[in-house]
Amino acid sequence: MLAAIYALIACGYVLVYRVSRVLNLAHGELMMLGAYALMLTAAQFTTYWPAAIAAAVGLSLLTGVLVYLFLMRKMTGEMVLAAVLTTVALGILLRGVMVLVWSAQQQYPAQALGVANTSIALPGGARISFFSALLILTTLLVYGALLSFLRFGRWGIRMRAAGQSPLLAAQRGINLHAVYALAWGLSTLTGALAGILIALDSGLDQTMAIIGLKAFPAALVGGLDSLVGALAGSLIVASAEVLLIHYVDPLLSEVVPFLVLIAMLVVRPWGLFGTREELDRV
Amino acid sequence: MSEPLLSVDKLEVVYQRAITAVQGITLSAQQGQIVGILGTNGAGKTTLLRAISGFHGTDDARVTEGTIRFKGRRIENIEPHRIARSGIALVPEREKVFPNLTVAENLLVPAAPGLVLAERKRQEAQVLQFFPKLEELHARTAGLLSGGERQMLAIAAALVAKPELLLVDELSLGLAPVVVEDLAARLVQIRRELGITVLLVEQSAAVALEIADYSYVLENGRIVLDGDRARLTNHPDIQEFYLGQSSGKRRSYRDVKQYRRSRRWYG
Ligand SMILES: Nc1ncnc2c1ncn2[C@@H]1O[C@H](COP(=O)(O)OP(=O)(O)O)[C@@H](O)[C@H]1O
Ligand SMILES: [Mg+2]
Numbered sequence: 001m002l003a004a005i006y007a008l009i010a011c012g013y014v015l016v017y018r019v020s021r022v023l024n025l026a027h028g029e030l031m032m033l034g035a036y037a038l039m040l041t042a043a044q045f046t047t048y049w050p051a052a053i054a055a056a057v058g059l060s061l062l063t064g065v066l067v068y069l070f071l072m073r074k075m076t077g078e079m080v081l082a083a084v085l086t087t088v089a090l091g092i093l094l095r096g097v098m099v100l101v102w103s104a105q106q107q108y109p110a111q112a113l114g115v116a117n118t119s120i121a122l123p124g125g126a127r128i129s130f131f132s133a134l135l136i137l138t139t140l141l142v143y144g145a146l147l148s149f150l151r152f153g154r155w156g157i158r159m160r161a162a163g164q165s166p167l168l169a170a171q172r173g174i175n176l177h178a179v180y181a182l183a184w185g186l187s188t189l190t191g192a193l194a195g196i197l198i199a200l201d202s203g204l205d206q207t208m209a210i211i212g213l214k215a216f217p218a219a220l221v222g223g224l225d226s227l228v229g230a231l232a233g234s235l236i237v238a239s240a241e242v243l244l245i246h247y248v249d250p251l252l253s254e255v256v257p258f259l260v261l262i263a264m265l266v267v268r269p270w271g272l273f274g275t276r277e278e279l280d281r282v
Numbered sequence: 283m284s285e286p287l288l289s290v291d292k293l294e295v296v297y298q299r300a301i302t303a304v305q306g307i308t309l310s311a312q313q314g315q316i317v318g319i320l321g322t323n324g325a326g327k328t329t330l331l332r333a334i335s336g337f338h339g340t341d342d343a344r345v346t347e348g349t350i351r352f353k354g355r356r357i358e359n360i361e362p363h364r365i366a367r368s369g370i371a372l373v374p375e376r377e378k379v380f381p382n383l384t385v386a387e388n389l390l391v392p393a394a395p396g397l398v399l400a401e402r403k404r405q406e407a408q409v410l411q412f413f414p415k416l417e418e419l420h421a422r423t424a425g426l427l428s429g430g431e432r433q434m435l436a437i438a439a440a441l442v443a444k445p446e447l448l449l450v451d452e453l454s455l456g457l458a459p460v461v462v463e464d465l466a467a468r469l470v471q472i473r474r475e476l477g478i479t480v481l482l483v484e485q486s487a488a489v490a491l492e493i494a495d496y497s498y499v500l501e502n503g504r505i506v507l508d509g510d511r512a513r514l515t516n517h518p519d520i521q522e523f524y525l526g527q528s529s530g531k532r533r534s535y536r537d538v539k540q541y542r543r544s545r546r547w548y549g
Contacts, residue, residue, distance in 0.1 A: 076339045154390070161380045161391045167338045168377050172392040173366035173443055 001132050003238035004139040006257075008194040009215035010222065010230040011146060012187035018225045019163040019183040022072070022083045026091035027191055028212020030067070033094055034060040034192020035109070035199040035208060036102050042112040049113040057192055064188025068181040076176075095209060106205040109196075117201060131201035138197060142190055147227055159183060163225070210254070217261035236260065286310035287353060287479050288334070288447055294347035295326075295333050303329040305503045306348070311447070316473055316480040318494030320487045320524060326503040327483040328375050331449045334481070335372040336362030352447065366392070371445035375452045375483075378436035381425030385416055388424050388435055392443040409441045412468050412475075430461040437465075441472065447479045448472075454486045462486075466493050487524035491515050499524070 009031060016024045024030075038056040045052040071090060075083040110117055110131070119127045150156040162169040162179045170176055195208060218237040222229025241256040288311040295304040304326045311317040321327050329343070334350055337343045337359070345358040357365055366372075371392070379388050389409070393402050410417050413434045419427065424435060433453070440448060453469065454462040470493050473480055484490035490497055497514050499507040507517065514520050 157383065157387050157390055161383060161387075164380045164382055165377050167340070167362075168374065168380065169391070170338055170362035171335055171366055171372050171374065172439065173363050173394070174391065175363045 001128070001136065002242060003235045004136040005194060005198060005211065006215040006218040006234035006238055007231050008135065008139040008142060008197075009191055009212055010219035010234050011142065011227055012191040013216060013219035014222075014224060014227055014230045015146070015183050015187040015190070017219075019159050020072075020083075020180050021080055021163075022075075022087070023224075024087045024184075024187065025084060025216075026067075026087040026094060027187065027216070028209035029091040029094040029098070030060070030063065030188045031191035031195035031212045032098060032204075032206075032208040033063065033195075034188065035195035035204050036098060037063075037192065038109045038196045038199060039102065039107060039112065039204070042109050046112075046114065049115050052113055053196055056196055057189055060192030061185045061189040063192075064185040065181045067188070068184035069177070072180070072184065073177060091209070095206065099206060104206050106203050107199075108203050110200045113200075115200070129201055131197055135194070135197040135201065138193055142193065143227065143231060146186075146190075150227070155179070155182060214254070214257045217257035217264075220261055221264045284313070285354060287313045288481070289351045290330075290334070290348070291351070292348035293330070293333060293345060293350065293358075295329050295343060296346045297329075297341075297343045299342075299344075303343075303503055304333065307500070307503070307505055308348075309498050309505065309508070311479050311481055313446075313479055314473065314477055315496060316469070316482060316494045318490035318497035319481065319483045319500055320485075320490050320497055321500035322485065325500040327485075327500055328451055329503075330500070331372060331451050331481065331483055333358065334365075335370055335449055336360055336365040338362055366443060366445075367394075369444075369446040370449065371440035371443050371447070372449045373433075373436045373440050373451060373453075375455065379424040379427070379432055379439065381423070383424055384420070385422050385424055385427070385435055386420045388439050389416075389442050392439050394443065405442060405444065409438050412441075412472055413438050429457050430465070433457065433461075433465060434468075437468070437472075441476070445478060447481065449481045449483075451483045452485060453482060454484060454489045462489055469493060487520060491520075491525075 009027070012027050012031070013024060016022055016027075034056060037059045038052060041052040041055040041059070042049075045055060067090065071086065072083060075086055118130050120130060120133055121127055150160060158169070158174050159179055159182065161172070162174055162176055166176055169179070191212070195212075198204075198208065198211065215234070218234040219230050220233070221236055222231065222233030237257045237260050240260050241253060244252050244256050290307055290309050293304055293307045294302065296302050307326075307330060309317070319327050319330065332341065332343070333345055334357075336357075348358070349356055350358045352368065352370060355368075357368065380391065383391070389406055393405065397405075415431065416434055416438055419431060424432065427435060437448075437450070450469070453465055457465070466489055469480060469482070472478065482490055482494060491511055491514055494511065496510050497508065498505050499514070499520070507514070507519065509517070515525075
């Protein structure tokens with residue numbers, strides 16, 4: 001369950017990093033924004049909750065594209081570090097705005113939509129809540145879709161090409177802005193899916209951005225430019241977290257992902273599946 | 283003579299707002315011609331081709347003077363992908379293929395968007411007839427190709443976009459003479475069958491003079507000499523300093539330097 005959450009969030013980091021070499025440190029906030037967008041759409045589509053989710057996800061896709069077009073696009077040609085700092089600033093700004101608009105109180109979009117989070121019995125006696133099950137299913141679907149899109153899709157191949165050599169990609173007629181905007185859009189979309197499903201499962205408040213940040217080590221352990229790596233990294237980080245909480249101390253929950261990250265960076269700085277890269281320009 | 287397909291007029295290119303790499307180059311290419319650009323290391327050949335194919339943000343380079351016209355339209359300082367779409371394709375000097383993509387994927391990237399599959403396949407087949415070897419290497423990762431195969435792939439990928447003007451930066455660089463012979467012959471065949479215009483940059487004057495209809499000699503960012511094949515192959519300076527056929531005694535390094543200096547006043 002935790003692994004699925006991390007994996008769904010981590011693929012957003014990977015998407016943006018892979019095509020533009022930028023770490024999007026506002027991913028947690030963008031994910032939270034997606035969840036709050038559900039509160040908005042919930043008010044519109046009170047009768048049919050999948051429509052509300054679809055609308056919120058659509059809004060998030062648009063948000064990601066706009067973030068690229070109006071903010072990150074200006075960073076083209078600047079140092080990667082400057083672009084990363086811009087995402088940090090964006091994250092802080094978004095968090096501030098979200099507190100102002102939605103307050104710091106815990107909210108329950110599932111209640112707003114009038115869906116019960118029934119628990120489902122699994123074979124073997126375990127139980128899982130409906131939205132947890134949906135989240136795991138979504139993660140699998142998203143990874144399947146993304147992997148085949150990058151492997152076979154016209155735009156997927158273009159995204160890989162632009163990630164490898166932006167200059168040659170442009171010389172071959174690829175509009176880099178379109179590719180980057182697409183990466184940001186897809187990244188924000190997957191992040192929002194995670195945010196929305198977590199909010200439906202266990203409520204929504206300002207701590208959600210922390211979950212987003214905890215998924216970052218998962219992406220990094222996997223190697224940042226590899227989707228399969230992100231999946232493996234999420235499994236590792238989540239297992240470590242669950243085991244340590246169980247056997248050592250529940251208070252460790254917040255730090256475990258980062259401990260794993262540090263351990264990983266010492267042993268293999270480019271991650272499990274990543275490629276060794278030097279720092280590059282945007 | 284009709285209006286040239288490409289005409290460059292008094293072009294000046296500046297890197298990092300400080301380094302002038304090309305100063306006042308004027309040249310043109312007629313439809314269907316192979317035009318050679320000769321010159322030693324650092325003469326400004328790559329800069330010239332990059333100016334025509336468009337600078338990227340990270341290049342930190344700009345056309346500061348002069349014009350580049352392609353089919354009558356001005357294209358200086360336009361984004362590379364727009365220039366590519368307008369019918370100019372570049373075979374770059376260094377990063378010329380996507381190393382982690384397969385040969386097939388490399389050929390897929392440049393195809394015009396919105397093309398139906400059948401049309402794309404037909405276009406690819408037309409290009410591959412010039413390079414049958416690439417067909418066998420379809421599933422191979424481009425980074426694993428040999429230098430000659432990589433050059434073939436780069437040319438093929440440039441042609442898939444159906445360009446009217448093909449810019450080739452150093453056809454022969456780092457390749458064995460037999461491979462270069464073969465590639466040069468393909469280029470002539472491509473020009474003949476597709477009717478496209480080729481701008482060929484070469485350090486090796488022998489290769490360029492063999493296939494180019496008309497050539498320009500670049501030194502220190504200026505054109506110091508130009509002419510058709512007959513004129514240049516018989517020109518004493520070309521024979522001496524570019525083809526290395528010294529008649530009689532070899533000249534000393536000082537003569538070369540003297541020659542360089544005298545050339546500087548030409549441009
Ligand atoms: N990115 C760059 N920044 C600054 N100067 C450059 C850059 N690229 C090339 N130059 C300079 O421009 C001149 C011409 O280089 P180039 O066009 O690569 O020559 P060629 O291709 O004929 O060997 C050289 O003096 C080189 O040092
Ligand atoms: Mg060069």
